[in-house]
Amino acid sequence: MRFSAHRCRYQANPGYGRFYIVNELEQKLVCTTIMQKLAESCEIDWYLQAELAYNKRFGAKYSIDETIKSKLDKKAVQKQCAKKKRFLQYRAYVRDNIFAVLD
Numbered sequence: 623m624r625f626s627a628h629r630c631r632y633q634a635n636p637g638y639g640r641f642y643i644v645n646e647l648e649q650k651l652v653c654t655t656i657m658q659k660l661a662e663s664c665e666i667d668w669y670l671q672a673e674l675a676y677n678k679r680f681g682a683k684y685s686i687d688e689t690i691k692s693k694l695d696k697k698a699v700q701k702q703c704a705k706k707k708r709f710l711q712y713r714a715y716v717r718d719n720i721f722a723v724l725d
Contacts, residue, residue, distance in 0.1 A: 626652050626660050634666050637675025642714030672710060672719040679709055 626647055633643045640661075647657055703724065710720045 623656055623659065625650075626656050627664075630660060630664055630666070634671055637671060637678060637713055639672065639710075639714035639716070639719070640666075640668055641716070645714070668715065669719055669722055672713075672715045672723045675713055675715075676706065676710060676723045680706060 629647060629650070630643050633646065644657060647660075706724060707720055710723065
């Protein structure tokens with residue numbers, strides 16, 4: 623239990639999502655009951671973690687405000703949005719977290 627709790631905190635700090643951590647613990651052959659106990663006792667706000675990872679990677683310089691949206695073509699805006707979604711998906715955040723951060 624102690625190893626899995628440490629691993630959870632260690633991977634959550636740089637911005638990895640819950641499913642990434644669960645997958646890593648499965649690869650380390652951690653029992654599923656231990657992972658369930660960890661999920662219950664873990665007090666990590668995954669929405670906040672997703673937002674912190676997003677801001678760390680993209681920051682304010684990549685945000686698209688309304689004035690820039692009107693100047694850019696629709697395809698460029700969609701391309702930037704897809705890039706941001708792929709980044710958060712790679713970090714194994716769930717869909718709700720991703721869309722909450724992008725909205």
